[in-house]
Amino acid sequence: MFAELRQDIRAARERDPANPTTLQVIVAYPGVHAIWGHRISHWLWNRGAKLAARAVGELVRILTGVEIHPGAILGSGLFIDHATGVVIGETAEVGDDVTIFHGVTLGGTGRDFGKRHPTIGDRVVIGAGAKVLGPIKIGDDSRIGANAVVVKEVPSSAVVVGVPGQVISRARPDGPNDSLMPDLVGVSLQQLLTRVAKLEAQSDDTQQNGRTIRPPEAGVWNGEDFSI
The missing domain is CATH 2.160.10.10 (Hexapeptide repeat proteins)
Incomplete structure (x- = not known):
């Protein structure tokens, strides 16, 4: 003891x-x-x-x-x-x-x-x-x-x-700043902004080709569309 x-x-x-x-x-x-x-x-x-x-x-x-x-x-x-x-x-x-x-x-x-x-x-x-x-x-x-x-x-x-x-x-081994926690919200927002930019680029392409983008028939997006 x-x-x-x-x-x-x-x-x-x-x-x-x-x-x-x-x-x-x-x-x-x-x-x-x-x-x-x-x-x-x-x-x-x-x-x-x-x-x-x-x-x-x-x-x-x-x-x-x-x-x-x-x-x-x-x-x-x-x-x-x-x-x-x-x-x-x-x-x-x-x-x-x-x-x-x-x-x-x-x-x-x-x-x-x-x-x-x-x-x-x-x-x-x-x-x-x-x-x-x-x-x-x-x-x-x-x-x-x-x-x-x-x-x-x-x-x-x-x-x-x-x-x-x-x-x-964990993306890296222990270090001087090991007590810091990842910014999950910040990472998610960054991924969302990247996804929106890709969708906007696709939207421009489809408009030029005479097609339109429609939401799913059930009105629910697949989870892979938004990384949060």
């Missing part, structure tokens, strides 16, 4: 751009306190003291604003930044060196029994306000954008943005 505590401090010092000292992390980081409280409640939970475990978990929630069920499994090197509003369900599993920002929920959909919360791979970053719901797997080295709602499996080294979450293959 002491080795895990040192890993938690190391994670906070390395991943917080404020560059805190060890003493600052120990005294003034509620996300770290929540993880430590969970390690105690999880130890009690695994030994059958479930009432005591839930009591410790509730006390941690009151003090830190983070609700982690004692049954959840947290890996080493987890960093919960800003902490407030984080909820982690009973059957959730979080890998090593994961970063979670405030307002994140690792929850269920309300329709499952048994394993009903997500499994988060190693070195995953989950942005502020994101919701990862259901017994799904988030692959290693993935990035979940702020406020994304993820209800489907995510492959390793992917980026997820939007509601519902859309998986985007």
Whole structure:
């Protein structure tokens, strides 16, 4: 347990751009306190003291604003930044060196029994306000954008943005700006403008040939016409 505590401090010092000292992390980081409280409640939970475990978990929630069920499994090197509003369900599993920002929920959909919360791979970053719901797997080295709602499996080294979450293959390896998320709306608009330009060019050609362009008979365009 002491080795895990040192890993938690190391994670906070390395991943917080404020560059805190060890003493600052120990005294003034509620996300770290929540993880430590969970390690105690999880130890009690695994030994059958479930009432005591839930009591410790509730006390941690009151003090830190983070609700982690004692049954959840947290890996080493987890960093919960800003902490407030984080909820982690009973059957959730979080890998090593994961970063979670405030307002994140690792929850269920309300329709499952048994394993009903997500499994988060190693070195995953989950942005502020994101919701990862259901017994799904988030692959290693993935990035979940702020406020994304993820209800489907995510492959390793992917980026997820939007509601519902859309998986985007990463175009480049990790780099100095790895925390940046792709501009999905901007890319979609650019693709739409390109498509409109092509259609306008086709329209000019058909008008010269004496033909007209008509919408589909059902009044519904094929999905391939608009890349959004």
